[in-house]
Amino acid sequence: MEKSLTTGKPLLTVRNLKKHFAVRRGFFQRADTGVRAVDGVDLDILPHQTMGLVGESGCGKSTVARLILRLLYPDAGRICFDGQEITDLNERAFKPLRKKIQMIFQDPYSSLNPRMTVAQSIAEGVRISGITAKTDQRRRIERLLDMVGMPSASADRYPHEFSGGQRQRVGIARALSVSPRLILCDEPISALDVSIQAQIINLLKDLQDELGLSYLFISHDLNVVSYICDHVCVMYRGRIMESAPATALFDNPRHPYTLKLLSATAPLKEEFRTVSDVVASEAPGGELSETAYAEGTTMVEVEAGHWVRTQR
Amino acid sequence: MSQDDTPVLSVEDLRVHFHGDGPVSLAVDGIDITIHRRETVCIVGESGCGKTITALTIMGLLPQPPGKIAGGRIFFKGQSLLDLPEEALRKLRGRHIAMIFQEPMSSLNPVFTIGNQINEAILAHETLSEDEALQRTLQLLQDVGIPDPQKRRHAYPHQLSGGQRQRAMIAMALACGPDLIIADEPTTALDVTVQAQILKLLQGLQQKRQMAIQYITHDLGVVAAIADRVYVMYAGLIVEQGTTSHIFSSPRHPYTRALLDSLPGKEKRGQRLYSIPGNVPHPAYKPTGCPFHPRCQHRQPKCARFFPTLCDYGEGHRARCPILYESEGTVGGRCEWKNL
Numbered sequence: 158m159e160k161s162l163t164t165g166k167p168l169l170t171v172r173n174l175k176k177h178f179a180v181r182r183g184f185f186q187r188a189d190t191g192v193r194a195v196d197g198v199d200l201d202i203l204p205h206q207t208m209g210l211v212g213e214s215g216c217g218k219s220t221v222a223r224l225i226l227r228l229l230y231p232d233a234g235r236i237c238f239d240g241q242e243i244t245d246l247n248e249r250a251f252k253p254l255r256k257k258i259q260m261i262f263q264d265p266y267s268s269l270n271p272r273m274t275v276a277q278s279i280a281e282g283v284r285i286s287g288i289t290a291k292t293d294q295r296r297r298i299e300r301l302l303d304m305v306g307m308p309s310a311s312a313d314r315y316p317h318e319f320s321g322g323q324r325q326r327v328g329i330a331r332a333l334s335v336s337p338r339l340i341l342c343d344e345p346i347s348a349l350d351v352s353i354q355a356q357i358i359n360l361l362k363d364l365q366d367e368l369g370l371s372y373l374f375i376s377h378d379l380n381v382v383s384y385i386c387d388h389v390c391v392m393y394r395g396r397i398m399e400s401a402p403a404t405a406l407f408d409n410p411r412h413p414y415t416l417k418l419l420s421a422t423a424p425l426k427e428e429f430r431t432v433s434d435v436v437a438s439e440a441p442g443g444e445l446s447e448t449a450y451a452e453g454t455t456m457v458e459v460e461a462g463h464w465v466r467t468q469r
Numbered sequence: 470m471s472q473d474d475t476p477v478l479s480v481e482d483l484r485v486h487f488h489g490d491g492p493v494s495l496a497v498d499g500i501d502i503t504i505h506r507r508e509t510v511c512i513v514g515e516s517g518c519g520k521t522i523t524a525l526t527i528m529g530l531l532p533q534p535p536g537k538i539a540g541g542r543i544f545f546k547g548q549s550l551l552d553l554p555e556e557a558l559r560k561l562r563g564r565h566i567a568m569i570f571q572e573p574m575s576s577l578n579p580v581f582t583i584g585n586q587i588n589e590a591i592l593a594h595e596t597l598s599e600d601e602a603l604q605r606t607l608q609l610l611q612d613v614g615i616p617d618p619q620k621r622r623h624a625y626p627h628q629l630s631g632g633q634r635q636r637a638m639i640a641m642a643l644a645c646g647p648d649l650i651i652a653d654e655p656t657t658a659l660d661v662t663v664q665a666q667i668l669k670l671l672q673g674l675q676q677k678r679q680m681a682i683q684y685i686t687h688d689l690g691v692v693a694a695i696a697d698r699v700y701v702m703y704a705g706l707i708v709e710q711g712t713t714s715h716i717f718s719s720p721r722h723p724y725t726r727a728l729l730d731s732l733p734g735k736e737k738r739g740q741r742l743y744s745i746p747g748n749v750p751h752p753a754y755k756p757t758g759c760p761f762h763p764r765c766q767h768r769q770p771k772c773a774r775f776f777p778t779l780c781d782y783g784e785g786h787r788a789r790c791p792i793l794y795e796s797e798g799t800v801g802g803r804c805e806w807k808n809l
Contacts, residue, residue, distance in 0.1 A: 213660040320748045350515040351687055352764075355731035355744035362741075377661060380690070384733030384742070407735045421665035422690065 166240070168371050169225065169258075169339055171200040174234035176220055194220045196395035197234070199456075200373075202339065205365065207372040209386030209403065211379060211418065217395040218375045222341040225373070226260055227251060239338070256286060259332035263344035265324035269316040275302070275327050276312035282334025301330040304367075305360060322353035329360065339371045347378065358385060379422045383407045388462075391415045397456065401463035411465040475547045477649050477681040478504040478527065483541035485522050487752070488534060494752040496522045498705035499541070502683075504649065509675065509682045511692045511713075514702035515749050520685045523702075524651045527683075528568055529558045546648065564594040567642035571654040573634035577626040583637040584610070584622025590644040609640040612677075614670055632663035639670065646678065653685045668695050689732060693717055698785070701725050704750055704760035707779070711786035721780070721788035723765045759790070767792050 175198075177191040194217045202208045210218045223229045225236060227243070236244050238254055246254070262268040269278055276298050283297045299309040305326040316324055325345065332340055342361070346354040358381065364370060376382050382389055383403060390400045391414060399412040410416050456464045485497035497519040504510045512520045525531045527543055529550065543550040545566060550558065570576040578586060587606045591597060597605070610618035613636040626634055635655060642650055652671070656664040672695060675682055686692060692699055692713065699716045701709040701724065709722040720726045730743035747764045750756060756763050762772035769792060779787040780794040788794070 213662060322748065350749060351689070351728055352515060352731060352745040352749070355733070355742040356746075358733060359742055359744050379661070380735075381733045383735035384737055404735070404738070417662060421662040 165203050167201040167237075168204045168239055169200070169202040169373075170235075170237040171198060171221075171225070172235045172237075174198045174200075174221065174224060174236065175232045176217075176224055176229060177232055193395045195224065195231075198392070198395070198397055199400075200390060200397075202371050202373060203387075204338070204371055205369050206387045207365065207374050207385055209382040209389035210373060210375045210392060211377060211382050211389060212392035213377060213418075216392045218392050219343055221392075222260065222343055222373060222375060225341060226255070226258055256335040257338045258341065259335065259337040259339070260341040260343065261325070261328050261332050261345050264348050265321055265328050266316075266348075268328055269324060269331075271316055274313050274315055275307075275319075275330075278316075278327065279312075279331050279334050282331055286335045297334070301333055302327075304333065304364065305330045306356075320353075321349050322356055325349060325353075325357055326360065329357075329364070333364070333368070337370070339373065341373045341375070343375045344377070345374075346381065347376070354381070361385070379407075379418060391418065396466065397464075398466045399464065400456070401460075401465075405460065405463050409463075411459055411463070476503045476505050476544075477508075477546060478502070478683065479544045480523070480527065481542045481544070483523065483526065483543065484539040485519070485526055485531065486537050486539045488537060489753075492753045495705050495755065496536070496752050497526070498755075500700075500702070500705070500707050502700060502707070504681045504683055506648070506681055507675065507679050509672075509684060509695050509697050511696035511699045512683065512685045512702055513687065513689065513692055513699060515687055517749050517752060518702040519705040519752070520702050521653055524568070524653050524683070524685055528562060528566060528651060529553075529555075530568075560594070563590060563647075564645040565647055566649045566651065567644075567647040569635075569638050569642050569650060569652040569655045571657050573631070573638045574626060576638065577634060579626055582623050582625055583629070583640075584624075587622075587637070587641050587644055590641045594645045605644070606640075609643055610637075612643065612674065613637070613640045614666075615640070630663075631659050632666060635659065635663075635667055636670065639667075639674070643674065643678070647680060649681045649683065651683045651685070654687070655684075656691065657686070657688070664691070671695070689728065701728075704755050705752060706760060706789065708761065708790070709788040710779075711782070711788075712784070715782075715784070715786040719786075721782055721786065721793055722761075722790045723767045723793065724761045725788070727764075727766070 174195055176195040177193050179191055198221055200208065210221060212218050220229065224231050231244065234244070235242060238258065243251060243254055279298050279301055280294055283294050288294050288297055298312055302309055302312060307323065307326050307330065316327065319327065346357050349357060361372065362385065365372065374382065374386055386403045388401070389403050389406045391398045391412065393414050398414045399406065399410065406415065410419055454466045454468055457467050458464050480500060480502040482499050482501060483497055484499050487494040487496050500523065512523065514520045522531065526538060527550070531538065538551060545561065553561070577583070584606050587609055588602050591602045591605055606622060607618045610622060615621050615633060615636050629637065656667050659667065668691065671682065674680070684695060696713045698712055699710065700707050701716065701722065703724050709716065709720065709725045716725060717729070720729060727743060727745045731745060733742055745764050750760060756773065758773040758775055759777050762768045765772065772792070777789045777791050779789050780791055781787055
């Protein structure tokens with residue numbers, strides 16, 4: 158069932174977010190040309206909603222997640238979480254909010270400390286969330302493991318004893334340990350086997366229903382995004398090209414770059430069984446740069462909630 | 470030519486074992502694969518199913534030890550590869566059978582230009598003058614769609630994008646006009662748009678050069694886009710084989726069905742995805758009987774006790790599952806349980 162996309166106040170609002178990285182070039186390593194990793198991004202994530210952020214590698218989608226978590230500081234723009242502006246908060250003032258925003262990573266092998274047992278990894282979050290008594294902590298850890306479908310016996314084992322899918326479950330349990338409201342999922346299933354991907358997708362959906370979580374779901378896999386996301390933003394070279402409810406975006410894509418991404422995703426149905434004619438230019442979307450992407454473009458609402466970047 | 474009927478590659482009952490500290494890993498456990506000219510054959514499977522080991526064994530690149538070819542035969546155009554001395558195999562490899570790897574950055578040499586490396590691939594197998602080899606290199610770079618070959622041949626691997634690097638790898642694989650290309654997940658590390666370009670390039674080159682392609686992947690989307698025939702591998706076995714439409718329209722093995730059911734897509738929105746319970750078994754600790762039975766929703770008690778043979782559904786469509794065979798029937802053929 159489609160969740161309502163228009164009602165309710167956004168949990169997270171991002172306005173005109175910018176992050177430029179200096180690139181050092183030449184013999185003297187002068188910082189000259191900047192890479193505009195994120196170049197004016199707007200996002201609204203509603204409670205209980207999954208917002209998809211898609212694009213090719215290097216388009217800035219992971220940088221957006223890092224900016225929201227304040228692992229990086231933006232050059233410009235505002236980020237509001239639950240009505241409170243967090244862009245200018247100092248570290249101490251942001252600390253209670255960090256519990257509300259958590260992240261799960263692509264690679265479950267490198268995002269868990271190999272020297273900590275599962276219980277120790279999760280216990281850090283449990284402690285921070287204010288549970289002090291050891292027995293209560295243990296109970297909470299076992300409850301969290303149960304929520305992600307892991308037996309409580311796994312608590313005292315080390316990450317290397319688990320498969321990729323199980324490690325990703327541990328990563329999710331760790332993120333849940335501080336009772337977050339928003340989870341940033343950065344390619345959470347791309348490193349997993351096909352048969353395990355569906356398990357993790359189902360788990361994420363179940364947890365959303367149970368706990369009322371919001372997700373920012375970063376992925377380049379359009380099949381997954383079309384399945385799990387309520388709203389999707391297509392990102393290209395640091396900017397949003399198209400933003401629409403998932404059904405509208407996949408049934409009626411408007412931006413040429415979205416079309417290009419969709420046509421590059423091989424469909425399983427036999428009647429479409431040819432590799433679509435993706436333009437041969439090697440630079441992603443090179444031929445789009447002049448018209449659809451360049452300076453002087455703006456987002457226009459073509460239908461309710463369906464925004465497309467077009468020439469002014 | 471009668472040559473046309475001989476398959477380019479035929480693998481018969483290949484078994485590859487790995488010996489380590491613990492029990493022996495049966496990485497490849499008796500597989501048969503046939504590839505004809507101009508054919509694209511996909512080997513699909515999850516990590517650890519033995520698909521890469523199969524490719525390495527065909528190429529004669531299996532690390533021995535710990536690997537050991539425990540049985541079976543491999544024929545390349547009628548010639549038995551496992552009986553060839555290393556010297557003869559080296560002449561064949563790169564010239565008649567070429568391989569494209571997943572990660573072009575680690576399979577290209579970072580300290581030589583790509584032109585240099587392609588040149589080397591040509592001269593390793595053919596006696597050509599410097600100038601002829603250079604002309605061939607430029608032609609190859611052009612064929613794989615690298616713009617301005619005259620200039621780009623001087624580029625080092627790190628100066629190229631991922632897609633360009635994979636194109637350079639393909640140019641190198643094509644250097645001596647191979648009859649068979651084994652591509653091991655060549656697009657997995659690439660973006661979807663670049664992936665589509667590379668797949669299209671491979672298809673075009675195949676038609677132009679009449680090559681056979683053995684394409685190894687775990688991505689069913691890629692399979693649907695390029696394969697003529699498909700082998701589905703699970704735990705070192707071929708569990709299903711058939712044309713692409715057999716596999717996608719009427720899959721006959723519970724594993725193939727489960728894989729297709731577990732793929733997300735917009736048409737499944739709001740429904741729960743089917744998820745295969747459990748994990749892929751470790752090759753040293755495979756369950757008895759049918760290796761998929763602990764995860765199978767059609768399993769019966771006898772699945773743990775008997776080993777299923779490939780059941781024939783006609784037109785080359787076979788699946789290793791008598792349960793579905795018995796309940797859904799077929800055209801003639803036979804299907805049986807093998808006593809353990």
